[in-house]
Amino acid sequence: MDDTTICSSDRYALVVYHIQLTNAAFEGRNSVYLLGVGDDDAPTTLVDTGIATPDVESELRDALDARGASFAAVDQVLLTHWHHDHAGLAGAIQADGDATVYIHEADAPMVSQDADAVTAMETKQAAYLDQWGMPDDKQAELNDFLGTHDGLQGQSADVTPLSDGDTVDLGYFEAEVVHLPGHAAGLAAYAFERDGRREAFVGDAVLPKYTPNVGGADVRVKRPLQQYLDSLQRVESLDLDRAWPGHRGPIFAPTERARDIAAHHDDRTERVLDVVRDQGQVTAWSVSAALFGGLRHIHILHGPGEAYAHLDHLVHEGVLREVDDAGPAVRYELA
Template structure:
């Protein structure tokens, strides 16, 4: 188990822990894979995440359903969060295996709004969202068009779900897994912690090589970076020695990786503080953190993440935000901070 292949083939479960198997599925993006996990439960499997609504993924699942899962089926489907690569095949798998589906209530409610809002009501909301960020011209048109393309990556949701929350226990033949939820990447992202083996299935909440996207999206969290940084403190307190991420290989650098992720966001915040000496829109600030020549799908994430960092700085008093229809951010100088502190002190 310690010598996990770096080139794990798609659609072939590989054991990575005690009673835990990694099932790699393709993604048609620059990030070309997602790791699903199977937890052994004697006469069946508990599946963690499902893959994208995509032809190659469905074909892989159909082949697996007719082979290794024919005699030992999937009994439970646990969805870590609402994003397409995690929830996209959940409805089909639920029908195919007559399995119970589990998700957090926060992510379930947001999934309804995000994936199945009628175009006539959704497009004006997305337009206002991108206008608030100061986006215009060709990039604005690309983002509006991309919204429809992204929505098709889910297509349908399970008909029935059961809710999980922090502290709930998911029992399996291989041991008990306690639900630990984190916020920021999604409203209520579910992770599974096995105290006996000191292993955790982290989904997208903690990733070994890349950082989870923490962005402001339509109808989403108002200050997702604050949520995420706070939840990382809770995760630091867990005595995990090995974690199983949704992207990249299982790793043993759990606490070191969380510290690296926190430092990454600190550096991003410092870049914005140094770059927003004059009023700056989110659209104008993207280039301080990311390559502005990204394709629409990736640019959408970069824009949302830039907004999240600016919003966080505003919430802790290091940025001023003006404007209602279009936001404009400006770093608070030391002189401004001193004036605000003096004004607060004199008003007490």
């Protein structure tokens, strides 16, 4: 656990505690942030919650206790997006102390576990597996993996939806909601300025080492790569001095990191085009095999999802076209 003062002056010091939680199911350890604890002038706030397993819940309870807090003491939870490793424990925290759970309106139905919204996403995801050309045995492997992780979403929470431009009170300052779709439909950062510095809790919009998955991580996102590239430009426009991501440690040059990720996607688009030129006609699955090789666990979903995001982008740019045939798998070729 890394204690960091993010805002200070002669009058006060507001401390954020960086808490890292185990996450063996998806993308490695999660970063959640506690601030305002023990401060009469600020609400006790938790940014993201970690995944809903007994071990992770115990880790988080112990971490809060070590800082003089508890689930019941949390006044508000700011969720960056709906993914289980970020929102899984929100319902349990709220049940202990009636915390207000904030999340962007696009992801609110997923955290409140609205049956229609969850079913619609699952139906769309199942359809995409066929459209991407995923073999039956890999579909079965993916479904087995997802089935063994049932329950990671935790209990539902009564959420308060937010929109782009809304603000949330953090005591000494307000955080602005910045909608950054791509990795998830409702991914949002919480940006603030204090003492001349601009910072933000950014979830998985920008990560310090890996690039966030687009296309497979949330199949509700239309034109996922374009939306994500637009979000990266918006991160640049925020001109942040520091970003607090959903995994690993702080990013001290967020603008440069956003540009690096955009350049990475430019390079990947060229690699996708190379695969199309080599194979003539492709599916998202055949492109993912060429890019990533064999895939296991959640990457069986994320790999072809990422390939689809690039193929879809190239179709909209007029570089590729979909082949008109009767098969369930969508094929692409040069336009």
